[in-house]
Amino acid sequence: MSYLAFTFILLMISFKTPFMRCQNVSCNSTDLGALIRFSNFIEWGLDWSGSESNCCTWTGVTCDNSTISSKRVVRLELGAKKLVGKLSESLADLDQLRILNVSHNLLGGYLPGKLFGLQKLEILDLSNNYFVGPIPGRSDLPLIRYVDISKNNFNGTLYATIFETSPHIQVLNLANNYFTGEVSASFGSCYYLQHLFLDGNDLTGNFPESLLQLRDLHTLNIQDNLFLGSLNEGISNLSNLVKLDVSFNRFSGILPDVFENLGKLEHFSARSNMFYGHLPKSLVNSPSIITLDLSSNALSGIININCSAMLHLSSLSLGANQFCGPVPESISSCQRLSNLNLGRNNLSGEVPYAFKDLQALASLSLSNSSLVNISSALAILQHCKNLTSLFLGDNFHDEQMPRNMNLHFRNLKTLVIPHCGLKGQFPIWLGSSKMLQLLDISRNQMTGTIPSGFHEFKFLFYMDLSHNSFTGEIPVSLTELEGLIKKNVSEERPSLGFPLFKARNMYKQISSFRPTLDLSYNKLSGLIWPSFGNLKELHVLNLKDNHLSGNIPDSLSGMTNLEVLDLSQNELSGEIPLSLEKLSFLAIFSVAYNQLHGEIPRGGQFLTFPSSSFEGNKGLFSDNVTPRQPQPADEEMTIIGLQFGFGAVTGFLFTVGFCFLSGWVFRK
Template structure:
């Protein structure tokens, strides 16, 4: 904003517009207070000093910049001052006095700039850092003149001029920027380092100091920069902040960079930088260093906190650092956040890390640590995460030394023994994650003490005994997972009726019994949204009555329990259901039509039961699977745990319960006794990813409308009684990666093109009447039928094949290219003899199709070899097997 515009704004409000020449010509941001209140104003209220006035400017020096909205704040102050002078009575509680000439400065600002107050003779009278409050604050008080007001002070800030002129770059900074640009592989738009203009302070990502004009901030995150970091970056010797995170930069960091003495904040995260960090890093002003998600190797810099002793944040995640944590880190006395997750660090987690006086967060997960030092005493530690390591032994009983610890995770280690008393009696802790260890003994928590516990994950251990009744006394507990503790027995405690805060509960793969009683108790958990009871309650009956009501339930999983009965009527009350899994039981009866009325249901698994009858038409009207506007990302299905689905023999079938954010929209009715046709209306389910109807008794034809399921990735109709031909429109399912119509009574020509070219012979076997390009050879009249169905000549077949290549990986692209291009090109690239031979056969086959009599017939066995190179498309389904 120019001086003229600022002056115009102030003149409109105050009626004054003159500004001293020495201020108008300044390059700094200035606050100028020419006069506070006139004697006339003071006489009017008898509360204001008569000649408060200042002749010198207040300058915001150095890198401490005025906030962007300072002009607005100043104008508001002026307006409020005018309103105040226009009132009839002084503010209640304000007492007045008469003051002599004083040198006070009043200012209001939301951040603490460094204020340099100068007297009328231009001598410094005060120089200190002031933390401003929202009200007016006095600066530079003279001892000879005490404050002359009692109570609140308002609007003494009459005129504020904000004057900003374009700053120019120094030659050093321009040289540094030119070198930085030279290191990039492409120019950055908006920078003109080769022009005669020196106004680089206006370039994107650059901030200059207001007094010196030197560059102090270089911030270019997420700009898709490529190349490397130039050694010329050291020419920006006044740089305080450097943020080039989340780009595509590579290579080592120049050694000269580690000698920028003014650098305070460095963010290199999310690039491809590599190399070894120097042992000693000479960045004395450094406070924040984030080099996460790169490819750095070697040991951690042992001398980091020797020369950068005031560092507060260190983030080394997602690199390739190895070795032990060096002793030099014990000098990081100002460190508040230390994260070294996802590296290759080894040895013992040292006790000196747990002794750092200001450390609040310590994240060491996904490394190769083998032990944790039992010494620890940090009053500030809030978060401790050592999950996914190789730590042996007992959990240290040292939690009484961490009075502010609220998060503790030792998930996926080799911990043994019982839960330490200092942990099970912690009053502060909120999140405990002990999952996937070998912990033993009873589950014993003093919930009368643990008043802040929110999440407790004890899954996949060896806990024994009964589920403690006092868990319901943890009144804030929302997440409870005790899954995969086979030695937990008995019934659900009656006290769980009082579990009002409980939202997520997984009891899967334990040895609990009495399902009917468990459901009657758990229905009183008024906030329960996720209930997983898989692999319990064996050979019991699923309660059918309408008495149960789980009104807030969003996910219900009672799978692999060998339950008898039918799909219960009480589910009609769970209108918010998004996921329902009753698979691998012995349920009978029909699929109730009311399931199609659940407007949020997107994952339904009723497979491996004995359900009979026809598929209800209502299932083809599930709103969440029909509407394109439905957003799965917005579903609140953030399961904090998962379970496993097994075959009845106990053999692992698949990792069935991942985090629900990864759950696909799925309709699985396989392995039942369903009859009738495949409904035409299935084509309406545009959002469906998996449709599995295999191993039933379905009859009729495959409707061509299934091509309307344009997002479908898995379609399995095998082992039914289907007749007719395969609709050619199915080749339009562009995302289809798993397909099977095996073992039906289908006839005719297998459609050619699209994803069908990637499916193996096993997808079509068991249908004697089928023939096709890569299957049983069709007769001549069927060849003509194939030509009519495709409405394309042989050249179009090649185009379709090229389109399929677009969905393959780079490896497949290379193989397919070798197969379809002329042999001359194959020889030019010196391909292997075997691939060249296959390529010749394909070429000969294509020529034969065009009517040329030369070229031998492509044997089916040879085509199988080609299919082995093309088939193996990866599925986006969450099923592993």
């Protein structure tokens, strides 16, 4: 007998005895009854019916091996099971329970108070549900270490005794609820707390003094609340902090110069507050900081980041402040910098030549900074080989768009240069940027034709060339963009740590941009190609205010995801195709001020479009009555009969019911 075979036999013998014993031992009768009563409160998603009486074999139930006669339930893990219903107070009878996880379900109602009396409970995860009401006022959880009730509908103040009777708690996540009032002083009793999440509530008052006693705190997230006043200098006591986020509040005053005491701090965000003054010396010399976001405040002075000290800095966002002076050349020494946002400040001058050394740089925003010399800027930044997102809008006013074929941005995915008044022609050097996904060169003064060859851009899903003076026909290759033909053909869209510049006073994240082709307000002529109907993933097609002629192709009905179709102020003729009634997602439609004739379609979304969508076409009419005349813009063509109303209500109820039962219900 070989050594391997002998080992296998020994393993089989060692496993056989406990397996036989488990077959003969059932779960504790009290625990069994508690679970049965719990299941009675679950209306959907829990399939314990028909199971044997040994609850230790049920889905999500784990028992211990502490007794021979019966086993005790120690873990109930039913996360992401699409459960619908409420929590029964019978769970309190599971007095040996250590882990309770019912996260990511559709559970609702109030929490039973007895649930907070489980003496052995160590982990409680109720996150991502629809629970309501306050946290039970009395609790006795002496062994609890982890509590996550985030992303629910809890409300009330944070004065529950869970903070006083649970000294060993290490993780407390109360984020994304509706808690109000000031943070309770009882938080100071959680001496071992390491991770605290209070973000996404309606908490008020100054920076909570009680939190300054938590010397072991590693993570403190209090962003997206209503806190005000200055940032307490006492944060210097939190020497173990790794992440501090106070963004999206109403804090004001000068940032405290205490960061030399926060030697472990790696991530600090104070975005969207009302801080003013200069950058603290201890902050711009912090050797531990990796990400720093102070955007959307009123900070001023020069940007004096010390890259010699900030060796680990990878993300720096100082946009939308009042910093002045030239773009600091010293930032080029931050060799690990991958995300840099200096846009919307009072900067000036040119992009420093030394920026070519930022080889790790992936995202750069210098929008609205009064920069000059776009040719030099592009010639320098092309050396940043990892650059994928570039935002230079509202700079270089009235300069010439370079046509240098030697410019190469081979990894560029996002290029945004609007509102510059740039002259010249379409930048043909973009032909080497085959990874391009989003292009915005709108609101310039560019002329000439739009080049062909767009079929080579497999990932392009958004292009805005509006408000220029482009002429000639629409390139047929725009109807061959794979990113707008096939779903999921594009690569993962760039994730930014800052909002990009889309238009004056309007900021968005890339993920919020709908697949778009915007060629409006140009001088384009010729036909609307029937092959536009191939763009099944296109959401917005705007061809307004050009010189397009010919008929509206029937095939446009193939753009099944289209939400906006604007063909107004052209020279189109013929009738509105009835096939457009199939565009069930179409919310905005206009063919105003063309040369169309015939009856306006009456089906689908056409019931909802206002009269202004059709005005300026003398030959258009509705319901076989007199030809349509121009109407006031606010008059709506609403034709909703009894059959339509009955069908709409029935369809709505069916859809809601189906989504609810299938678990496809979205959170608030």
